[in-house]
Amino acid sequence: MSDELQQTFCEHGLRCTRQRRAIYNALSKSCCHPTADELFQMVKKLDDGMSLATVYNTLEAFCCAGLAYKIAGCGGNGSTRYDTGGDDHLHLRCRKTGHIVDAPHDLGERILEHIPQELINELQDRIGFTVNKVQLDLVGEFKKSPCGS
Amino acid sequence: MSDELQQTFCEHGLRCTRQRRAIYNALSKSCCHPTADELFQMVKKLDDGMSLATVYNTLEAFCCAGLAYKIAGCGGNGSTRYDTGGDDHLHLRCRKTGHIVDAPHDLGERILEHIPQELINELQDRIGFTVNKVQLDLVGEFKKSPCGS
């Protein structure tokens, strides 16, 4: 079983288990930044021996290893959402449902490239704050539910 | 007691109580987007007859009325943070502590004005998403604790 995923885990100091594979696959396939429970529901269908605690533990391990990120859950209910932390830094957040969806890649890039790096640098110097990631959120409302979810 | 705050509440259909005054004042004075519990701690010092449930209820009422906003609590612990929803749309989020601080007003404006409205419009048309608020978060780390908190 020395596939790509195994190697990814290994490079990040994580053991490669059946559960972690399933969770990682579900997370990276999803376009909608699922919550821990949503992931659990997806994964349980494919693999019945799976507990919600493991999903939480695994996500925490992924986050520590840099394989995933928590993104805020400020919408409807207060649950944390996760993503695999690609370069999708433009989110559409629905005020009502709490859903978070990536903006189309091309538009995201075109919008983000307008943010001037020299101002970010100035800010870092002035405040004593190190910026790791620039995250632009457009808060609003979907006219209809995205992703069919 | 027909001061400014009373009028603000009244315009938003809210009764003006001692507790709501205290909570609103504490929230608008704070530069650091407190959690419900942090607000409770601040306010309890000044007004002993104050319950945490009231803080939550009041914040919920403020949010419904548009007097405050929830902002995500994706940092350390998972508690929601609040602000009075001025035009401070550039936040510095500390990965480690979960603290959220406004960027200095001038810098925030200078950075945000670079985001081209026509691209936002294009996105709204393409996705069927109505943007109410543009929120830019710089995620990273403070070299030392901000706000003395």
Added chain:
DNA sequence: TTTGATGCAAAGACTTTGCATGCTT
């Protein structure tokens, strides 16, 4: 074989709710 991961259930943290009482309007 060693060591970390899993699953279960219990505990913990954060938030909401029901209801009697009090206060604003």
Added chain:
DNA sequence: AAGCATGCAAAGTCTTTGCATCAAA
């Protein structure tokens, strides 16, 4: 006087933890 807001405690979510068992390395 009427009706919303408060306070308390209990209930509800979401998340973490302890511990025995299991599996990856």
